[in-house]
Amino acid sequence: MNAWLATRLSAGLFWSAVALILGYMTIPALVVLMTSVSPSELLEFPPSGFSLRWYERALTYPDFQGAFVNGLIVTAFASSLSLLIGSAFAYLVERYTFGGRVALEAILASPLIVPHFTTGFGFLLLGANLRIGQSYAVVVATHVLLTLPFVTRSVYVSLRNLDPALERAATNLGASPLQVLRRVTLPLLLPGMAGGWLVAAMLSLTEFTASLYVTAQRTQTLPVAMYTYVREYTDPTIAAISALLITFTTILMLIANRYLGLRRILAIDAH
Amino acid sequence: MALRSAAFLAIGAVLLAATPLRAQNTPGQDKLVVDIWGGNFRDGANEAIAKEFTKRTGMQVEFITGGTIDRLTKAKINRDHPESDVTVTTSHVGALYVTEGLFEKLDMAKLPNAKDLFPVAIRSPYHIGLYSYVYTPAFRTDLMPAGYDIKSWKDLWASEVKGKLGLPDFDPSHIIIAAALLAGANAENWKVGIPLLEQLKPSIKAFYQSDATSQDLMKSGETPVQVLLSINAFHQMQQGIPIKIAIPKEGAVVGIDAIGIVHGTKHLDAAYQYLNVALDPEVQAKLCGIYRCGAMNEKAKLDPELAKLPGVFTTPEQWKTQAIVVDDATRAKLLPVWKDWFTENMMQ
Amino acid sequence: MIASARWRAAPARPRPFFLWLFLPSLAAALLFVAALCEVAQYAFRVFTPGSLEAGGFTLENFARLARPIYLSVLADTLLISLATALFTLLLSYPVAYAMVRAKSDFVRSLIMLLAVTPLFTGEIVRTYAWILVLGSNGFVNSVLKAAGLVNAPLTMLYTRFGVIVALVQFSMPVMIIILAAALAHVDRNCERAAANLGAGPAKVFRHVTLPLTLPGIVSGTVVIFAWTMSAFSTPQLVGGGKVLMISNLVYLQGLSSFNFPFAAVLSLLALAVAIGALGSMRPFVSRLERKAAVN
Numbered sequence: 001m002n003a004w005l006a007t008r009l010s011a012g013l014f015w016s017a018v019a020l021i022l023g024y025m026t027i028p029a030l031v032v033l034m035t036s037v038s039p040s041e042l043l044e045f046p047p048s049g050f051s052l053r054w055y056e057r058a059l060t061y062p063d064f065q066g067a068f069v070n071g072l073i074v075t076a077f078a079s080s081l082s083l084l085i086g087s088a089f090a091y092l093v094e095r096y097t098f099g100g101r102v103a104l105e106a107i108l109a110s111p112l113i114v115p116h117f118t119t120g121f122g123f124l125l126l127g128a129n130l131r132i133g134q135s136y137a138v139v140v141a142t143h144v145l146l147t148l149p150f151v152t153r154s155v156y157v158s159l160r161n162l163d164p165a166l167e168r169a170a171t172n173l174g175a176s177p178l179q180v181l182r183r184v185t186l187p188l189l190l191p192g193m194a195g196g197w198l199v200a201a202m203l204s205l206t207e208f209t210a211s212l213y214v215t216a217q218r219t220q221t222l223p224v225a226m227y228t229y230v231r232e233y234t235d236p237t238i239a240a241i242s243a244l245l246i247t248f249t250t251i252l253m254l255i256a257n258r259y260l261g262l263r264r265i266l267a268i269d270a271h
Numbered sequence: 272m273a274l275r276s277a278a279f280l281a282i283g284a285v286l287l288a289a290t291p292l293r294a295q296n297t298p299g300q301d302k303l304v305v306d307i308w309g310g311n312f313r314d315g316a317n318e319a320i321a322k323e324f325t326k327r328t329g330m331q332v333e334f335i336t337g338g339t340i341d342r343l344t345k346a347k348i349n350r351d352h353p354e355s356d357v358t359v360t361t362s363h364v365g366a367l368y369v370t371e372g373l374f375e376k377l378d379m380a381k382l383p384n385a386k387d388l389f390p391v392a393i394r395s396p397y398h399i400g401l402y403s404y405v406y407t408p409a410f411r412t413d414l415m416p417a418g419y420d421i422k423s424w425k426d427l428w429a430s431e432v433k434g435k436l437g438l439p440d441f442d443p444s445h446i447i448i449a450a451a452l453l454a455g456a457n458a459e460n461w462k463v464g465i466p467l468l469e470q471l472k473p474s475i476k477a478f479y480q481s482d483a484t485s486q487d488l489m490k491s492g493e494t495p496v497q498v499l500l501s502i503n504a505f506h507q508m509q510q511g512i513p514i515k516i517a518i519p520k521e522g523a524v525v526g527i528d529a530i531g532i533v534h535g536t537k538h539l540d541a542a543y544q545y546l547n548v549a550l551d552p553e554v555q556a557k558l559c560g561i562y563r564c565g566a567m568n569e570k571a572k573l574d575p576e577l578a579k580l581p582g583v584f585t586t587p588e589q590w591k592t593q594a595i596v597v598d599d600a601t602r603a604k605l606l607p608v609w610k611d612w613f614t615e616n617m618m619q
Numbered sequence: 620m621i622a623s624a625r626w627r628a629a630p631a632r633p634r635p636f637f638l639w640l641f642l643p644s645l646a647a648a649l650l651f652v653a654a655l656c657e658v659a660q661y662a663f664r665v666f667t668p669g670s671l672e673a674g675g676f677t678l679e680n681f682a683r684l685a686r687p688i689y690l691s692v693l694a695d696t697l698l699i700s701l702a703t704a705l706f707t708l709l710l711s712y713p714v715a716y717a718m719v720r721a722k723s724d725f726v727r728s729l730i731m732l733l734a735v736t737p738l739f740t741g742e743i744v745r746t747y748a749w750i751l752v753l754g755s756n757g758f759v760n761s762v763l764k765a766a767g768l769v770n771a772p773l774t775m776l777y778t779r780f781g782v783i784v785a786l787v788q789f790s791m792p793v794m795i796i797i798l799a800a801a802l803a804h805v806d807r808n809c810e811r812a813a814a815n816l817g818a819g820p821a822k823v824f825r826h827v828t829l830p831l832t833l834p835g836i837v838s839g840t841v842v843i844f845a846w847t848m849s850a851f852s853t854p855q856l857v858g859g860g861k862v863l864m865i866s867n868l869v870y871l872q873g874l875s876s877f878n879f880p881f882a883a884v885l886s887l888l889a890l891a892v893a894i895g896a897l898g899s900m901r902p903f904v905s906r907l908e909r910k911a912a913v914n
Contacts, residue, residue, distance in 0.1 A: 007820065018717045021710050022733045025788055028748030029737070031758045035751050041510075042490065043754060045761035063336075089644040096634055098641070107648040112842075113893050114655070115849035117866045118886040121873060122654030124348065125661060125883075133349035145651050177635035206741025209851040209866070213874070216345055217306075217335040217354050223743045227852060230747060231481035232309030232336060234490060239751065242744040249739045253732055262731055268719075268799045340875045347877070440860045441875060477777045478860030488859075491755050493776065610876050614868070615688040618860060 029246050036239040043236075054240035064241060067225035071205055073136065074221055078143030079201035085144065086151030086200075087193055091185075093152075094159040112149050119146065120210030127214065134216035142214045146207060147200035154199065157267050158192025195265035198256055202249070302331045303541045306346075306355040309336035310483050311506050311562075316359065319558035324548045330541055338441055338481060339364050346373050346533070356536040357545050361442075362529040363602035365398040370603075374398055374531040381543040384550035384568065391527070392567040394599060398531035401549055402558060403565040405582035405594070406445040407523035409504045409516045414495035421517035424449040427496070428467070432474045437485065437494030440478035443613035444602055445498055445524040446471070448595060452521050458597045458605065468617065478618060489514065500526075501582035505563035516581045522595040523582055527567075559583075655890075661883035673880055680884045689868075693888070696864045699779060699854075700847040703786040704840045707794045710787065711839070715798035738792035746852045749785035750776065753857065777859035785853045790843045797842065801835020802828075841900045845893040865889045 031045075036054055038047035058064060092098075093105060111119060120142060127138035162185070170180045208223040215224050222241075230238055256262060303324070307313055313334045321332035335354060337345065339361055346353070350373065358368065368374050374397040379385050385392075385399065392400035408421045419431060427436060427446075438446055450464030450471070451457055476494045479485040482503050488494040489504075490512055501523075504516050530549055532542040548554055555571035558564075565583045566573060578585045584594060662681070665674030683689070718730040737745060752758045753775040760772040775781040805828055813823045851866040858867070865885055873882030 003819075010820070014713065015717070018713050018730070021714055022730065024710070025737055025791055026733055027758070028745060028752055028788065029740070031751045032744070032748045034758075043751065043756045045756075045758050062333075085643040085647050088640040089647075092637075092640040092644060096637060096640075098637075104644060104648055107651060108644060111651065113845050113897060115845075115866065115886070115889045115893060117849065117851055117869050118658060118890050119651075119654065121869065121882060121886050122656075122658045124873075125657035125879070126650075126654045128348045129657065131351050133352050134345070135352070141650055145647060145654075148647060181636070202739040206739060206744075208742040209849065212851070212870075216349055217337075223741050226743045226747075228309060228336060230483070230743070230856065231338070232313075232483045234483050234487045238747050242740075242747055245744055246736075246740050250732070250736050253736050253739065257728060257732065262735060266735065266796050266800075268796060268803055338875065340877070344874045344877050440871075476861075480855070480860060484859070493755055493859075607876055607878070610871075611878070614871055614876075615686060618863060 032239050032242045032246060035236050036243040038236060038239075041235045054236045055244070057235075057237045058241040058244070061229075061237065063220075063225045063229070064222065067220050067222045070215075070219055071221040071223075074139050074143055074219070075201050075204040077136075077140045078204045079147060079197055081140065082144045082147040082151050082200045082204075083193060083197045086148050086196060087155045087189070089148075090152045090155035090159055094156060108152065109149050111145050116146070116207075116209035117213065120213030123210070124213040134214055134219055136219055138214050139211065139219050139221070142210050143204045143207060146210060147203050150199045150203065151193075151196035153267065154196030154265065155189060155192045158189050162188050191260060191264065195256075195260050198260070199265060202252070206245075302333045303357065303538055303545055304333045304335060304355040305357045305359065305545065306335045306337070306342055307359040308339070308482060310481075310486075311502075312336075312359075312482065315558060315561040319554055319561055320545070320549045323551070323554050324545050327548065328541060328544055332545070340441060343367060343371075343373075347371060350535075353533045353535050356533055356538045356542045357530060358533055359401065359528060359530050362394045362398070362400055362527040363599040363606065365394060365529040365531055366599040366603040367606075368531060369395050369397045373534050375534050375536070375539070375542075377532065377546075378543075382547050382550065384547050384552070387552065387568050387570045388550065389567055389569055394527070394529050398529040399546065399550065400527040400529045400567045402555070402562060402567055403525055403527045403584065404501045404562070405518070405523035405525055406498060406500055407516060407518060407582060408496065408498055409489075409501075409514050410497075411489065411492060411495040412513045412515050414492050420515075421496075422520060423453075424519045424521050425453055426519075427474055427498070428471055432496050434473070434476050435494060435496045436471075436474040437477050437479055437488045437497040437499070438475060439485065439498070440480055440613075440618060442606070443609050443617070444597075444606060447609050447613070448524055448597060449498075449519075449521065452595065458601055461605065461609070465616075472617065475617070501580075502562045502564055505580065518581045518593050522593050525584075525590075525594045525596050658883045658886050661880050662887050664880045664883075666878050666880040680880045683881060684884065684888065689885075692863050692865060692868055693892075695779075695862070696848060696889075697892070699783060699786070699862075699864060700844050702783050703790055703847045704844040706783065706787045707790040707843050708836060708840055711791050711794035711798055712836075714791070715795045715802055718795065719799050719802040734795045735792050737788065738796075742789070742850075742852050745789055746785060746856050749781070749788070749853070749857055753781045753784070776857060777861040779858075779862055782854050782858045782862045785857050786847055786850055789850070789853060790846060793846065794839045794843055797839040798832065798835050801832040801839075805831045837900055837903060841897055844896050848889055848893050865892075 034045070034047060035043065037050050037052065038044060039049045039051035039053065040047070089108060093101065123138055123142045124134070127133055127135065132138060166188070167180050167184050170184045175183065206223060207221070208227065211221050211224050212227065215221060226238055226241060253262065256265065305316070305321070307316055313336055317332070317334065324330070324332060342358070342360065343364060346358070346368070358374070360368065376396055377399065388399070394400055408424065408427060410419065410421065416431065421427070426432070447461050447464065447468065448458050450467040451461040454464040454467055456463035477488060479488055482500065485497060485499050485503050486507055489497055489499070489507055501516060504514050508514050530546055532539065532546065536542055550568055552568045552570040552572070555566040555568040556573055559566045559571065559573055560577060563577060563580060563583065565585065573583070573585065577583055584590050661673060663676045663678065665677045666680065667674055714730065714734055718727055718734060721727045721730065750757070754760070755772040755776070759775065760769070763769045763773065775784070809831065810823050810827050813827045818826065849866065850864065851870065854862050854864045855867050865888060869882045869885045872878045872885060
């Protein structure tokens with residue numbers, strides 16, 4: 001009886017702890033939502049009323065509009081290039097051995113470890129010395145390198161899970177290598193590629209530190225514009241735009257979880 | 272599963288295809304682009320200068336914003352593809368733009384309003400002062416003890432200020448100059464003031480990185496005492512925050528913000544127009560009414576209430592007794608040295 | 620490089636599309652190496668105050684690192700990164716455990732969403748949120764004041780404590796993902812066997828589950844450590860200039876003082892520390908993996 005009670009008690013404690021920790025992770029988002037509808041320019045809890053004026057300002061502020069479009073351009077190109085390069089590289093690593101493979105793998109995985117400001121600073125200098133300044137090309141290249149490890153990992157895991165017998169069977173039935181790739185391998189890799197692309201797109205859309213270095217006004221992305229705003233104004237407009245981003249992300253995660261399976265995308269599941 | 276993923280990728284492809292590539296073109300093809308600080312600086316310039324400019328020329332103005340030095344760095348990096356046509360910056364930082372060859376040499380014949388300027392406004396053949404202000408101590412009257420006042424820069428070292436002072440991290444020159452004066456030296460021999468600066472550390476609560484952070488720290492009461500830009504203090508007083516600006520007996524550190532035309536601009540004529548509008552007496556009076564600062568055009572008729580404000584100098588007498596003036600060249604030369612020293616020795 | 624690749628593996632089997640797959644990856648790698656080389660070469664250049672153009676070659680920039688401020692910022696950076704990594708681990712483990720082991724599908728998905736979504740909202744949104752939570756008139760102080768627990772607001776912004784609180788939340792999603800992957804790979808039969816042999820749940824956890832997830836724990840801690848070294852906006856905005864990390868110095872030196880050479884030195888320092896941390900963990904990880912295999 002005592003043992004039973006002890007187990008129940010510790011289970012209760014454990015779940016309360018988990019709930020508390022999840023609360024700690026979630027409270028900032030809730031506070032942002034609360035602040036975003038506050039009518040006052042000053043911080044106040046609880047808000048003294050309900051107002052959408054900060055949303056109006058966030059949506060009509062020209063810097064945010066421009067930065068949002070810039071961000072979409074950068075993300076679209078960066079995540080797609082990252083998908084192409086990353087898938088090719090995952091295939092290369094999984095299927096072929098060649099000299100310099102280890103070096104190539106290390107270099108392309110290293111943006112995970114190299115501090116983002118080092119990467120951003122490097123591309124800033126590269127852009128300045130190539131005399132292309134802080135143009136789209138530089139921003140997209142930076143984002144491709146930063147997201148590449150995630151795409152590669154996602155596609156690589158899918159490749160590992162792919163049954164080689166299927167490809168062998170197609171080859172034995174007379175399919176050319178291109179046909180095998182197109183009809184068998186690629187369709188089977190699609191979930192991994194979609195997941196990798198999604199992660200790359202989300203990371204690119206929200207990347208800040210490296211972007212701060214490599215973007216100029218005409219190429220700045222939304223997080224950079226938001227950072228500038230925080231430094232220049234003190235009103236809750238940032239709360240409104242943050243609330244929109246949080247809502248958008250949550251919905252996207254719900255959809256991704258429903259259709260692709262988050263565990264799969266993040267490679268949490270066993271096997 | 273594969274079908275769903277394919278659909279997902281297809282959505283992505285559509286999004287990619289739908290991305291407006293036209294936006295890749297430089298914004299402001301037919302707009303005049305002015306780079307300036309954000310917040311109330313941008314808003315004020317828009318209200319006073321840009322609207323009048325658009326009225327006269329029919330051309331729209333687009334503002335791009337950023338910190339003083341950040342904008343200089345970006346201007347240097349993108350010198351082959353300048354992002355703006357006109358730059359507004361602090362006058363001594365303007366001197367750095369000039370040495371880097373980032374400004375056009377000005378043809379005064381194209382600036383009819385320049386003839387009415389105080390001589391101090393012509394900073395160089397490349398940049399012109401727009402208005403003057405001071406960096407000086409100020410405090411929240413409601414958060415400091417009743418009757419508290421600042422009479423001298425020395426008061427910042429007093430125990431009442433312990434853990435309450437906010438200073439700018441982007442330009443430490445004011446406190447360094449003040450410490451040098453207190454130690455009996457001047458800006459050139461600023462090192463004499465180092466022991467005093469070291470003793471200031473217990474007073475410092477936080478460093479602000481921008482005008483907004485300065486305002487935020489004041490508004491929230493995080494640092495009820497600051498060395499700050501008079502314009503920011505007035506801006507907040509208008510919002511109802513009880514702030515008192517002190518003009519210490521040693522004087523307040525004068526600053527002048529200046530305007531220049533970006534070298535290589537494609538809108539040279541429009542840029543001259545913009546400068547000339549900015550120097551117009553009526554525009555100057557309006558701008559100074561918004562910023563609460565001193566005008567550079569002699570003929571600008573400031574509101575008498577405005578002229579009474581501390582730090583808004585209108586007479587030669589005031590310039591003599593209340594202003595600490597350091598020339599652009601000295602400040603420009605010493606600013607990097609000061610910043611390095613300040614980061615290494617004060618910000619820890 | 621390509622030639623040697625052919626020479627080594629060509630006879631083994633046909634390699635369709637090799638170049639098609641190889642060249643894009645090679646191009647990306649070269650680009651990255653070029654960017655890092657730029658940083659490296661600037662680190663050895665002479666800084667001319669007030670100018671972006673760097674002069675001839677010198678070692679002076681590195682000598683400057685020996686000044687006390689840089690040592691103390693480095694120490695601070697290491698301390699904050701280490702504290703963040705450890706607290707992140709402590710808080711993430713229970714969540715990861717609950718996420719993998721909860722019986723209800725709904726609960727698992729719910730935890731997953733709550734735990735992972737913050738990863739994708741970005742650094743700025745989260746940092747700003749913490750300013751709202753920790754400020755003098757912020758959420759926490761308002762709650763405490765309303766509850767009558769404090770008279771004067773607690774100072775949490777502009778302190779190391781505040782920075783770490785924000786950084787831990789920032790890092791938890793990644794740690795949870797890594798730990799959950801490790802937990803999902805634990806063979807439940809090992810735990811059942813231990814339980815059958817009479818071990819209580821605590822004992823099973825301590826002697827079976829925990830050791831089996833050690834590689835995940837170590838790699839998660841290292842990743843978060845490196846990740847935190849890279850944090851910029853959180854120490855910048857939550858630290859308010861009073862908490863300096865290497866990342867903030869790089870920005871101050873690079874974009875705000877245009878001392879590119881010294882910013883490059885600091886960037887390299889951060890890179891070296893990150894690689895060093897990773898390298899020092901590697902033998903530890905492989906020993907753990909061997910041990911786990913023996914068990």
